[in-house]
Amino acid sequence: MKKLDHVFEVIATTVNDAVIAAQHGADRIELITAIGEGGLTPSLGLIEEVVRAVSIPVNVMLRPHSRTFIYNAEDLRTMLADVRYIRDTGANALVFGALTPQRLVDTASLERVLEAAEGLPMTFHRAIDEARSVHEAIETLLHYPQITTVLTSGGKPSALEGETDIATMVRRTEQTQLAVLAGSGLSLESMSTFIAATSVQQVHVGSAVRVNGNPLAPIDAARMQKLNEVVRQAWA
Numbered sequence: 650m651k652k653l654d655h656v657f658e659v660i661a662t663t664v665n666d667a668v669i670a671a672q673h674g675a676d677r678i679e680l681i682t683a684i685g686e687g688g689l690t691p692s693l694g695l696i697e698e699v700v701r702a703v704s705i706p707v708n709v710m711l712r713p714h715s716r717t718f719i720y721n722a723e724d725l726r727t728m729l730a731d732v733r734y735i736r737d738t739g740a741n742a743l744v745f746g747a748l749t750p751q752r753l754v755d756t757a758s759l760e761r762v763l764e765a766a767e768g769l770p771m772t773f774h775r776a777i778d779e780a781r782s783v784h785e786a787i788e789t790l791l792h793y794p795q796i797t798t799v800l801t802s803g804g805k806p807s808a809l810e811g812e813t814d815i816a817t818m819v820r821r822t823e824q825t826q827l828a829v830l831a832g833s834g835l836s837l838e839s840m841s842t843f844i845a846a847t848s849v850q851q852v853h854v855g856s857a858v859r860v861n862g863n864p865l866a867p868i869d870a871a872r873m874q875k876l877n878e879v880v881r882q883a884w885a
Contacts, residue, residue: 651699651735653676653828653850653851654850655676655850655851656676656677656828656830656850656851656852657674657675657676657677657679657851657852657854657877657880657881658675658676658678658679658708658830658832658851658852659675659677659678659679659800659853659854659855659858659868659873660679660681660688660692660854660855661678661679661680661681661699661868662680662681662682662684662748663695663774663867664695664698664699665728665867665868666867666868666874667680667699667702667703667707668702668703669857669867669868669870669873670703670868671703671704671705671780671872671884672870673870673873673874673877674873674874674877674878674880674881675705675873676705676706677705677706677707677708678699678703678705678706678707678708679697679708679710679744679772679853680696680707680708680709680710680740680826681710681744682695682710682769683715684855684864684865685846685864685865686715687712687775688694688710688712688744688774688837689710689712689713689714689715690709690710690712690713690728690731691709691710693734693735693738696709696735696738696740697738697739698837700714700738700739700740700847701739701747706741706742707741707743708740708742708743708744708772708834709735709738709740709743709744710727710744710745710774711731711732711735711743711744711745711762712727712728712744712745712746712774713727713731717820718746718747718748718755718779719747719748719749719750719755720755720758722745725758725761725762727802728745728762729761729762732762732765732766732769733765736765736766736769736770737848738766741770741791742769742770742771742797742798743762743766743769743770743771743773744771744774744800745759745761745762745771745772745773745774746773746774746775746776746777747762747776748776748779748780750825752766752779752780752781753781753785753786753789754773754780754786754789754790759773759793762842763793763795763796766795769795770795770796770797770798771793771795771796771798771802772796772797772798772799772800772830773790773796773798773799774800774804775800775833775842777790777799777800777801778801778802778803778804778805778811778833779806780804782804782846783801783803783804783814783818783820784807784814784818787799787818787821787822787827787835790827791825791827792855794806794826796826796849797820797826797828797830797863798825798827798828798829798830799818799827799828799830800832800853801815801818801829801830801831801832802815802829802831802832802833802834803815803818803831806833806834807833807834808831808832808833808835808836808843809834809835809839809843810834812843812846815831815847815849816846816847816848816849817827817851819847819848819849820848821850827847828850828851829850829851829860830849830850830851830852830853831843831847831849831851831853832852832854832855833852833853835852835853835854835857836857836862836877837857837872837875837876840852840857840879840883841877841879841882841883842881844880844883844884850884852880854876857872857876858872858873858876859872860872
């Protein structure tokens with residue numbers, strides 16, 4: 650699977666979010682609910698409406714609760730049921746992550762989800778930032794061609810703090826199917842220097858494009874437009 654060159658991904662929690670993001674430069678949507686909890690699986694109706702409303706790819710969060718990234722058998726059954734529905738909506742990819750109690754990538758759960766996805770690509774999300782080592786986790790994820798993207802802040806609370814590790818991850822994945830998608834804490838003011846420092850080809854934003862930077866507020870078209878211009882200039 651060919652790796653995409655540059656991707657500006659924006660979190661959407663409503664149809665209107667997705668439409669505004671698409672109109673003002675987003676290359677891809679990450680569709681979630683419960684943004685204040687880091688994102689949970691959105692409803693089937695919302696997925697269908699967003700896929701219908703925009704022409705850009707829509708990646709859908711697969712996360713049944715925000716308690717932990719360590720899932721039990723009931724959690725896994727819930728997620729597998731959700732995958733079967735999401736698969737048929739026209740969504741572009743799943744956004745998923747799971748860890749073992751030892752803070753390693755939970756390959757058993759991962760393989761069950763990938764199998765249920767029937768070829769639908771996957772972004773492994775920021776569960777990686779709670780792993781024992783982000784670099785060890787990357788080595789595990791590289792064994793799965795269906796995983797095309799890893800969303801990360803470099804194992805730190807924000808991507809700015811994880812800048813050095815993200816740059817290392819970008820270099821490690823350069824000739825692979827896996828793209829590093831940097832997210833958490835990126836802003837209009839920090840984006841250009843961050844992209845230059847890390848050489849990252851994909852960035853992910855939520856609060857940065859919302860009214861007053863409030864994660865619970867709608868996407869602000871003017872902020873969205875301005876950040877899109879900054880991102881494109883940084884990649885020029």
